[in-house]
Amino acid sequence: MKDKIANVTKWILYILLAFVTLLGLLFYVHVLSVGSYISLSILLLLFGVVIMIVSPVYGFISHPKNALKLLASLVLLVVIVIISYSLAGNQFSALRLEEMKTTAQVSKLVGMGLYATYSLFGIAVLAVIFSFVIKPFK
Incomplete structure (x- = not known):
């Protein structure tokens, strides 16, 4: 089936x-x-x-056993997003924000997205390296 x-x-x-x-x-x-x-x-x-x-x-x-793996992955993703949000900040002055027609909150969200992307990319690279190294030992 x-x-x-x-x-x-x-x-x-x-x-x-x-x-x-x-x-x-x-x-x-x-x-x-x-x-x-x-x-x-x-x-x-x-x-x-x-x-x-x-x-x-x-x-x-x-x-149903795979649901635990998915739940763990989602928790890890939420943790990465929370850490990324806490690291992100607004790097622009009020004048520059007005020139770009954006707000400090949007700037912080963009920073969060960048930090999360960098983190997830790094984790993906580490996972590939780990699987490459561990494969001969299995």
């Missing part, structure tokens, strides 16, 4: 990829109007969000 669901999902995603490619091609050769392109893009985004929500729920039902 699991292989059948994986196979069906794979083909649905291939069809979705072909549809998105065709949609982009039609837009760039000016066959599809901007309004139609945006409407179809919103539908595809909603479809992707539904898949993104349904897939983990199905995974929880079929493999």
